[in-house]
Every structure is written in structure tokens, then in C-alpha cells.
Amino acid sequence: MKYWALAAGAALAVSAAALPAQAAAPERSGAPAPLTGQGVYLSYGNGIRVLKNDGRPVWASRDASFAGQFSASPDGRKVAWIDGKGRLHVSSTAGGKTTDKVVARGAAYGGPCMTPAWSADSRRIAFPTTAGAGGSGQGDRTAVAAVGSDGKGLTTLGTTLGPCHLTWSADGRTLAGYAGDTVGVHLLTTGSRVSAKVPGIKLANHVESLSPDGRRVVVNAIGANADAGDGSWPLSFVPSIHDTRTGKKIAIPVEGRLIGARYLRDGRLVVRVAGKAGNTLVVLDSSGKTLQSLSEKPAVRRLGLLQITG
Template structure:
């Protein structure tokens, strides 16, 4: 039987699990940055290649969140509490977290600001999430119910508003168009998508059990999730260093194939709809960029320092 996590229980701080990396296959040999596969589209229609600016996290008496940018040294964005409830902004410059006392705090340019109080605390899966424009933070107020209210606060202050109620409270992801939030249930029993416009939450078809939601496609039509079998442990709710990604159509429940060879350890959508797939390697991991049809556009070597860290955001 799957080991479920009771949502109302107080969970211990989760450690980011070490990554056991298999040797890279022939398709994941270290490559120079921004080498793109040929496509039939015109140069004017091609999106700009990503440059490898990304945000990662590792555990060290709290979660150390670092921005990596090619040609520059790592930039530490801050260290979050050991609650494990944290996220990085899409612009790669700010982090948000929940303290053990339920405060919603943001660190930007070295300054820490408290946005709200009364958040669900000491439950690692109840992570806040940044809006696509990095201007707002959604979080879960403390609740005794499996279906929890969602609140949204301005990152620069200005108050908090209610945004609906959902069963999908864990590891929230926000679609690039700003309309949808998705998360998995605290019991690991499925993934739910909250429509912020209609304020309704619907269970995603095709996902029976899950313990991580990484990303939504720009209009919320697909979700990147870590699915479980009935025999898999549910885990402690901590943000994973790596996971085997599954992409699910949120309306039909159909699984979307990922046409990338190697050991896949993550995936996330860019705001323009491209999918970035993380592939394990022995010296470093590789980011493989796919267009909406699944065609490979680019391969990019991650920093070796980030090989055993959790990928939070790809900035550009």
C-alpha cells in the first residue's frame, strides 16, 4: 500500500535526498551551451535559445538557494528555514518561504519582508509559489481540512486575498498565463488544478497517485508530475532533488511522451511553451529543450556544482 501523508499532521523538516546518477548515455554527452538541432522553421520564428541561467537548491542547515549564470560566479539568493516550504521566483531574483510559525516571507536583494501570517507550517509539501510575473506569492493558510483555501499576497506588500479552495495543496505550480494553480493532494491521492478565474478546482484525470508537481504548461493544459504506483512510498513531502517526470493532459488524462533518451530526472515548461527536460549525467546533468511538437531544439550542460541540487527555475 502507498504510505499517505496526512495533510493536517506536523511533518519534520525534509532533507533533499542525494542524487544517485547513472552514467550519461550517448545522447547526454556533455555539449557546448546553446547548440541547437536543425529545424524547418525560419530563423525569425525560432525562440531565443536559453542561456542556462537557472536557480537551484541544496540542503545545508536550511535550504541554500543559488542562481547560476554562465560566465559568472554563483549568486546566493538566501537560505530558507528547515521547514522545506520554499520557492524561487521566475525572474530568478527572489525566494519565498514559510517559517515554522506560519509567516510568509520573501527575500529580495538581501532584504527579508513578511507578507502574511497564519500559513500552514512545518509541512514540507505546503510550498508557496510565485506568480509568473514574480509579483505575487500564493500560499496555503493553516487549515484542518484536506481541501484548503488558497491565498495570494503581493510580494511588495499590499494585502492578501482569497483565491479559491483546492485539494491540490502540495508543491503548487502556476501557469504562465496566470490562470491556473496545480498541486497534489496531501494524501498523494491525485493532482488538482485550480482555476483562479472561476475559483473552481478539478481533479486531473489520469493521475491516481503523485507526490510532486513541478510545472504547468503556459495555459494549464499539461502538468509535469511525479506519479506513484500503489506500492511506492509517499515520501515526506520534501521538494525532490530529482524525479522521473510524467506529463499528463489535464483535460483528457492522456500521458504525453517525452522524446528524450537517457535517465530523465525532471522537466519544466518555459512561458513560451517549450519543455526543458533534465537528463542525468556522471559529471554534470544536461538540459534538453523541446518545442511544442516534441522536437529537440537545444542541449545545454548544467553547472557541475548543480548536479546534486534541485532545479527550481530556468530564467533564460
């Protein structure tokens, strides 16, 4: 069943100051350090839980009516989430103590797919906003804002027809998200504040990540008769990579049943492959060459992978 996420075309009345630049991916003189397999995972057991692969908690929802609008920071230390009053929170758990801070108001609420998106340096959060309208119809645009994880530097980024499962490129210049009715993926260029539809992707119900330069996007492309779902974070999905300018589908040179893929800040692509006892993470360079193959812990085999932290 297709649906439209709750959104409004009117922009939130926030500062129109220039977007503070996020830190660029560090220059590397040689090969990047090998991954160790550290990550942040999602569980839908008793409520929604975000945890590290050793079982340490990062965050958990406490409200049974929570719509599921959240995302984990790339460093794996924090979770941004939107409550029923349209407030954007940043929460974390360390040493058994949970901290929570409201960093912005006026966020769009009500659709699980309307998740906030972190910058690559884990310092800023982009989020869909609403001016108080009760919903949106086909063709309506959603305003997107950004704020620091400390609540400072609130600014508008523009409007887009793709506010669902927003993801931010590492260079800070592009946001990608899918349309609430699943008809296409849209890119929002933060400098010009305009958005455009990615060619070649007819239907999609999840956007996972962008390459650092925004030229490639990882999505879950679906067929015309597929169930669109409710917009919640998937525990797994069949990854499809497309060139955001031409729409060309990029082959993923990894064998097995693929259940996810994600770009890292330095441009490496990590592909998740299903296994009977435990899943495998295959790390590729920009040319598609395999750099590593890592075994996930068996305990996280059925959990969703939100971030790869090391």
C-alpha cells in the same frame, strides 16, 4: 508512508476583490531567444540553500526547525517562504546583503509540501492558508490566497484538495497541486475559484509545472507501493506529463535517464537528463522538436533545479 499536509477547509478572511491580472507571456514575432543555461538550484547541505548555478546565494534557511515551505521566483531573484508562525516572507540576497519582508499572515504551516507558488512574472505569490485548525482529514479542502511580492493586493483564489507543491500557469488562470495523501493532482481555476481532479493520475508526490495554458502538467507519478516521501522539494524526479483535461500521458521524446522537466513561460519544455560528469538540459518546442541541448555545470549535478532563468 502517506501523510496529510496540515491545512484547513475554512478560507482565510482576506479581500474578495478580483485577482489582479498578471502579465501575459510576451508576444513573439519569431523564435524565442536561445537559453544560456542560467538557473536557480537547491541544496540540502548545511540547512536549505537556494543558489544560482555560478554559486551566488539567493537565500538560505537559518532556522533548524524550518519545515521547508519555500519556492524560488521565476526571475531567480527572490524566495517566498513560510515560517512557523504562518507568516509568508519574501527574501533575496544581492551584493552580499539579504533583505526580508513579511508580505502576508495566516499561511498554512507544518508540511514541507505546502509551498507557495509564484506567478510567471514574479510579481505575485499564491499560498495555502489556514484559519487556525489543527489539521485536516481526508476530503478537507485547503483555502488558497494570493498576494503581491510587495505585500499588496491580498485576495482569495478558492479552495482545493491539492495544496501540495502548488504551481501557477503562465496565463494566471490555473494552479495545480497534489493531494496531501498523494491520491491525485488537482487544478484550481482562479476565475471560478473551484477545483477539479486531473484524470489519469492516480498517485503523485510532486507537481513541477504547468504549461502556459494549463493544459499539461509535469508531475512525479508514483506506484501504489512507492514511498510517498515527506513532501520536501525533490533534488530529482522522473517526470511524467499529462493532459489536464483527458489525463492522457504525453510522451517526452528525449533519450537518457530523465531527472526533471519544466515548462517555460513561452511554452518551451526543458528536460533535465542525468550525466556522469554533468547533467544536460534539452529544450523542446510545443511539438516536441529539440531546439537546444545545454550542459549544466558539473558543480550542480547533484543539486535540485528550481527555476530556469535564461
